[in-house]
Amino acid sequence: MTLVAFVGYMATASSGFSPEWLALGAAMLVIPAAYVIAEPCIGTKDTACVDACPVDCIHPKADEDDHETxxxxxxDPEECIDCGACVPVCPVSAIFALEDLPEKWDAFTERNAAYYNK
Ligand code: SF4
Ligand code: SF4
Structure with a gap:
């Protein structure tokens, strides 16, 4: 998550005065965003994770041009807030926190980021 996005997020969260949201926001400052989708998604791609993500940082969604291809x-490593909400909804356990990503799927870290840098 970028600093600008973080400030925006905190401003929104603060307006509700929710301790839980404020704690989550504070955690973003010290924990780098780092969730990655790996090989098991290939052939499934059901978008369950898209619906679970609170910041809409998983793409391409079903209605986006390149979803089929x-x-x-x-x-998106810049926008992910590291909340983990997408992990339990994936039917094929394709989503990992960076520190839990199996070594055999290391390349998927760059592959996720590269999609947003093209
Ligand atoms: S960890 Fe949270 S913010 Fe990141 S992709 Fe998953 S649901 Fe979205
Ligand atoms: S829920 Fe899992 S299989 Fe479905 S699109 Fe997301 S990562 Fe891929």
């Missing part, structure tokens, strides 16, 4: 979905 991309093999899997990708998490």
């Amino acid at each position: 991309e093999e899997l979905l990708y998490i």
Whole structure:
């Protein structure tokens, strides 16, 4: 998550005076955003994670032009707030926190980021 996005998020969260949201916002400052979609998504791509993500940082969604041509979905490392909400809804356990990503799927970290840098 970028600093600008973080400030915007905190401003929105603060307006509700929710301790839980404020704590989540504070956590974003010290924990780098780092969730990655890996190989098991290929061939499934059901977009369950898209619906679970509170910041809309998983693409391409079903209504986006390249949804059919991309093999899997990708998490935007700049926008992900590291909440983990997408992990339990994935039917094929394709989503990992960076520190839990199996070594054999290391390349998917760059592959997720590359989708947003093209
Ligand atoms: S960890 Fe949270 S913010 Fe990041 S992609 Fe998953 S649901 Fe979205
Ligand atoms: S829920 Fe899992 S399989 Fe479905 S699109 Fe997301 S990462 Fe891929």
